[in-house]
Amino acid sequence: MSVNALRPETGQEPILVTKGLRKVYTRHRQSLVALDSTDLTIYRGEVLGVVGESGCGKTTLGRCVIRAIEPTQGQVHFSPQGVPGVDLLALDKKTLKEYRRHIQMIFQDPYSSLDPRMTVYNIIAEPLIAQYRYTRPQLEEKVAEIIRLTGLNPEFMHRYPHAFSGGQRQRIGIARALVTRPQFVICDEAVSALDVSVQAQIINLLRDLQEQLGLSYMFISHSLSVVEHLSTRVCVMYLGRIVELADTADLFRTPLHPYTEALLSAHPQPDPDYPSRRIILQGEVPNPLNPPGGCPFHPRCRYAVPRCATEVPPLRHITDRHQAACHLAEDLRLEGVRTERTA
Amino acid sequence: MTRPTPLLSVRDLRIDINTMDGVLKAVRGVDLDIHPGKTLGLVGESGCGKSLTSKAILGINPPNCKASGSIQFNSAAGSWDLLALKPGAAEIRGIRGRRISMIFQEPMTAFSPLYTIGNQISEILLLHVTRDKRVARAMAIDILGRVGIASPEKRIDQYPHEYSGGMLQRAMIAMAIVCKPELLIADEPTTALDVTIQAQILQIMQELQQEFGMAIFFITHDMGTIASMCDEVAVMYLGQIVENGPVRQIFSQPLHPYTRGLLASIPRMGMDAEERLASIKGQVPVPIGLPDTCGFYPRCPLAEEAVCLQAPVPLLEIEPGHFARCFKAKAKGGQDE
Ligand SMILES: Nc1ncnc2c1ncn2[C@@H]1O[C@H](COP(=O)(O)OP(=O)(O)O)[C@@H](O)[C@H]1O
Ligand SMILES: Nc1ncnc2c1ncn2[C@@H]1O[C@H](COP(=O)(O)OP(=O)(O)O)[C@@H](O)[C@H]1O
Ligand code: SF4
Numbered sequence: 007m008s009v010n011a012l013r014p015e016t017g018q019e020p021i022l023v024t025k026g027l028r029k030v031y032t033r034h035r036q037s038l039v040a041l042d043s044t045d046l047t048i049y050r051g052e053v054l055g056v057v058g059e060s061g062c063g064k065t066t067l068g069r070c071v072i073r074a075i076e077p078t079q080g081q082v083h084f085s086p087q088g089v090p091g092v093d094l095l096a097l098d099k100k101t102l103k104e105y106r107r108h109i110q111m112i113f114q115d116p117y118s119s120l121d122p123r124m125t126v127y128n129i130i131a132e133p134l135i136a137q138y139r140y141t142r143p144q145l146e147e148k149v150a151e152i153i154r155l156t157g158l159n160p161e162f163m164h165r166y167p168h169a170f171s172g173g174q175r176q177r178i179g180i181a182r183a184l185v186t187r188p189q190f191v192i193c194d195e196a197v198s199a200l201d202v203s204v205q206a207q208i209i210n211l212l213r214d215l216q217e218q219l220g221l222s223y224m225f226i227s228h229s230l231s232v233v234e235h236l237s238t239r240v241c242v243m244y245l246g247r248i249v250e251l252a253d254t255a256d257l258f259r260t261p262l263h264p265y266t267e268a269l270l271s272a273h274p275q276p277d278p279d280y281p282s283r284r285i286i287l288q289g290e291v292p293n294p295l296n297p298p299g300g301c302p303f304h305p306r307c308r309y310a311v312p313r314c315a316t317e318v319p320p321l322r323h324i325t326d327r328h329q330a331a332c333h334l335a336e337d338l339r340l341e342g343v344r345t346e347r348t349a
Numbered sequence: 350m351t352r353p354t355p356l357l358s359v360r361d362l363r364i365d366i367n368t369m370d371g372v373l374k375a376v377r378g379v380d381l382d383i384h385p386g387k388t389l390g391l392v393g394e395s396g397c398g399k400s401l402t403s404k405a406i407l408g409i410n411p412p413n414c415k416a417s418g419s420i421q422f423n424s425a426a427g428s429w430d431l432l433a434l435k436p437g438a439a440e441i442r443g444i445r446g447r448r449i450s451m452i453f454q455e456p457m458t459a460f461s462p463l464y465t466i467g468n469q470i471s472e473i474l475l476l477h478v479t480r481d482k483r484v485a486r487a488m489a490i491d492i493l494g495r496v497g498i499a500s501p502e503k504r505i506d507q508y509p510h511e512y513s514g515g516m517l518q519r520a521m522i523a524m525a526i527v528c529k530p531e532l533l534i535a536d537e538p539t540t541a542l543d544v545t546i547q548a549q550i551l552q553i554m555q556e557l558q559q560e561f562g563m564a565i566f567f568i569t570h571d572m573g574t575i576a577s578m579c580d581e582v583a584v585m586y587l588g589q590i591v592e593n594g595p596v597r598q599i600f601s602q603p604l605h606p607y608t609r610g611l612l613a614s615i616p617r618m619g620m621d622a623e624e625r626l627a628s629i630k631g632q633v634p635v636p637i638g639l640p641d642t643c644g645f646y647p648r649c650p651l652a653e654e655a656v657c658l659q660a661p662v663p664l665l666e667i668e669p670g671h672f673a674r675c676f677k678a679k680a681k682g683g684q685d686e
């Protein structure tokens with residue numbers, strides 16, 4: 007498939023395509039494969055959710071895509087509107103910088119990701135100052151506009167970040183990421199540190215901005231319910247690999263990978279009457295320095311057959327719009343989330 | 350309806366902290382009852398005073414936190430007002446770790462890095478239960494196996510840093526329950542864990558509760574965990590309990606506007622993706638120099654000066670066993686709009 011191929015069912019254009027993306031960290035002469043053979047397509051205007059437990063490679067994926075770290079192998083084709091499409095991994099430093107305005111990242115920790123010695127105005131304006139030649143009035147106008155869009159109070163522009171609450175700081179982080187008017191934004195646990203009432207404000211803001219500005223998101227989170235709420239499609243990762251990828255409702259209601267099933271059943275529903283049939287996985291995620299052979303999930307999988315211990319199941323299409331990496335995906339009848347509508 | 354004597358009754362608990370900006374009223378008149386063998390959940394957003402409340406029970410808050418009120422503990426071995434006991438008194442040492450024990454979010458704080466897990470569990474047994482080191486060791490191995498640690502006879506001689514996060518959480522639970530306490534206080538025990546490990550830990554806690562019959566005081570900011578673990582729920586906001594009742598009623602008929610706001614702001618699986626989340630306007634104020642009237646007033650969608658600010662709001666029994674600190678709370682059918 008060419009990197010510009012439209013999505014067959016919907017005619018959506020891809021904005022970002024990864025091919026065989028791989029990242030190996032080496033430490034003390036040991037190799038850790040944090041991300042392996044990752045092929046992903048993100049279409050323009052969609053929100054691709056990425057879920058999985060800590061250490062499964064979500065941050066590594068996000069940072070490789072934006073080239074905040076150098077992937078060991080692979081390609082990242084990026085096709086923003088109005089500029090030629092490129093493989094980000096093949097760009098020289100200078101060209102990469104020019105493309106950075108179109109692809110930005112929002113981080114988890116609103117406390118540590120903002121420089122405490124800079125005013126809010128300077129924090130937000132910095133990406134513009136660093137890269138482009140704007141006059142002072144132009145700069146001020148661009149900053150004022152993004153401050154308005156993110157619901158910050160313009161009167162507070164000359165204060166320092168410590169004067170703000172967690173939710174306000176996350177708005178500042180979002181304003182900084184969006185001031186260059188990127189087309190593609192990676193949100194890495196962007197609402198995970200916030201209390202629920204404030205988290206709801208930021209989730210609503212991210213969604214409004216996406217619609218108003220026509221953004222595409224890669225939305226990384228360990229929280230299944232937040233990902234479900236925001237994403238149009240979702241991929242589930244385990245030990246550095248994508249194990250399942252589908253439209254959101256499809257993935258949550260009819261999962262095709264045993265790990266997804268277990269993850270969904272473990273999520274505590276805020277409903278005392280939810281008919282829970284919790285699947286308790288045995289043990290913990292294996293040490294990534296010494297991953298199991300065959301299917302990476304097989305030591306904890308309740309459906310495993312002998313083949314699972316020896317043969318790696320590739321991520322493959324089970325239906326047109328639903329991919330899973332499980333030898334038995336066609337045969338298992340797994341349980342998803344029960345909702346009012348399916349009940 | 351008469352209820353059995355609670356195992357623990359907290360009354361008018363207040364905790365003041367002297368800070369450079371003035372007296373921070375972190376806990377402002379908390380009443381709670383925990384019944385034998387049952388689980389009471391305490392839920393609220395960060396900073397509302399959950400940890401200070403729970404630590405006051407064991408008398409382990411730092412010295413700059415001044416507590417008043419009473420904490421009546423009706424144990425099988427006798428009754429005490431825990432708040433009236435002198436820190437370090439023989440009674441409190443006989444209660445802490447033996448009749449009431451506590452687990453935390455961060456298991457590393459429960460263990461010393463210098464001693465093996467086995468030594469640390471045995472030490473508690475030698476203090477409270479037995480003088481025989483071999484008996485203590487056998488009991489420690491047994492309890493580690495009970496919380497799901499594989500090959501406990503080998504693991505017992507390892508140090509905390511040799512355990513993974515999930516295993517250390519189990520070991521902390523083992524240490525907390527090895528003396529079969531009457532009350533286990535769990536302060537955000539699974540907040541730092543991944544969901545599949547969280548599910549394991551919650552299951553272990555439920556099994557142990559059934560087996561040993563202990564009461565659990567379960568503290569969390571997560572409504573999902575509350576729904577799956579608790580019999581009764583207390584909702585805390587700005588140092589006060591704003592709602593208290595049986596878990597089903599809290600979720601199906603929340604009475605306080607804060608509880609309603611909290612429940613409405615959680616994304617739920619299966620909800621319509623187009624639906625916007627409700628959020629609570631504004632943010633939690635710093636509890637310094639607050640008025641005695643309703644703490645939620647500035648953020649409340651139902652706020653009405655003439656009704657809400659007339660006097661401090663008591664915790665009102667709106668339905669039998671279901672309390673709310675709101676003048677506008679009404680049984681069945683909700684509030685005045
Ligand atoms: N700089 C690094 N050096 C070595 N290992 C790393 C580094 N960053 C991450 N890892 C490892 O790579 C794996 C994936 O990490 P990460 O992408 O941060 O996962 P997630 O974001 O899903 O929690 C983990 O096993 C982690 O320990
Ligand atoms: N030792 C302390 N010194 C000063 N302030 C404190 C101290 N401990 C807690 N606080 C403050 O008291 C309030 C309640 O804290 P805490 O009980 O830890 O909240 P929670 O557990 O609900 O998140 C917070 O505003 C917190 O900042
Ligand atoms: S391939 Fe085998 S071990 Fe892996 S998820 Fe499928 S059934 Fe389980």
Ligand SMILES: [Mg+2]
Binds near residue numbers: 064065066195
């Ligand atoms: Mg991460």
Ligand SMILES: [Mg+2]
Binds near residue numbers: 399400401537
């Ligand atoms: Mg706390």
